[in-house]
Amino acid sequence: AQKVTQVQTEISVVEKEDVTLDCVYETRDTTYYLFWYKQPPSGELVFLIRRNSFDEQNEISGRYSWNFQKSTSSFNFTITASQVVDSAVYFCALSVGTSGSRLTFGEGTQLTVNP
Amino acid sequence: DVKVTQSSRYLVKRTGEKVFLECVQDMDHENMFWYRQDPGLGLRLIYFSYDVKMKEKGDIPEGYSVSREKKERFSLILESASTNQTSMYLCASSVPGTYLLGGYGYTFGSGTRLTVV
Numbered sequence: 001a002q003k004v005t006q007v008q009t010e011i012s013v014v015e016k017e018d019v020t021l022d023c024v025y026e027t028r029d030t031t032y033y034l035f036w037y038k039q040p041p042s043g044e045l046v047f048l049i050r051r052n053s054f055d056e057q058n059e060i061s062g063r064y065s066w067n068f069q070k071s072t073s074s075f076n077f078t079i080t081a082s083q084v085v086d087s088a089v090y091f092c093a094l095s096v097g098t099s100g101s102r103l104t105f106g107e108g109t110q111l112t113v114n115p
Numbered sequence: 116d117v118k119v120t121q122s123s124r125y126l127v128k129r130t131g132e133k134v135f136l137e138c139v140q141d142m143d144h145e146n147m148f149w150y151r152q153d154p155g156l157g158l159r160l161i162y163f164s165y166d167v168k169m170k171e172k173g174d175i176p177e178g179y180s181v182s183r184e185k186k187e188r189f190s191l192i193l194e195s196a197s198t199n200q201t202s203m204y205l206c207a208s209s210v211p212g213t214y215l216l217g218g219y220g221y222t223f224g225s226g227t228r229l230t231v232v
Contacts, residue, residue: 101146
């Protein structure tokens with residue numbers, strides 16, 4: 001069985017602070033995919049990134065960066081110089097085997113960026 | 116613009132009613148999913164389908180059923196709505212893939228917020 005844990009339920013920061021959202025996953029499969037999604041107040045899930053288990057390179061996209069470490073089963077997400085528009089619920093998720101199969105989600109982290 | 120459309124954004128139903136939540140995708144995706152979202156619990160999988168007329172139970176199928184008569188439509192049915200089914204329901208679709216083929220992501224609908232009174 002798969003499991004995703006996001007230990008931070010809520011995070012509150014002041015604009016321009018850096019913030020890291022933690023994600024730890026469990027699976028016995030050797031082929032799997034990890035995802036991060038953003039859910040703004042409008043409710044729709046917005047895809048941010050997908051990583052497969054064979055690619056441990058970290059990735060940076062603008063103010064967003066992701067650190068994938070198989071040794072600790074973690075896939076952490078950092079927002080640099082946070083902005084008010086980053087306020088949302090962020091979900092980490094895992095699918096195993098063939099991509100496109102069922103997603104297992106973490107509990108979500110509510111990020112609030114205050115002006 | 117490809118999308119997953121959920122027929123209702125907000126629904127209020129009475130206890131004991133039979134409730135249908137509809138989801139339609141226009142991307143010819145094989146896989147479709149119904150999730151339920153509750154605070155502190157994340158998204159939990161109710162049912163999913165890998166093809167027309169196929170259905171598989173997810174983690175919390177009790178009290179729900181599904182129907183997939185056409186590839187583009189996946190319906191979630193609450194046979195007899197109860198107050199503990201008050202929640203946000205999210206539909207998603209995807210195309211299966213492999214690592215070598217790059218895999219594929221998921222497209223989510225905007226959600227249906229169901230209140231059972």
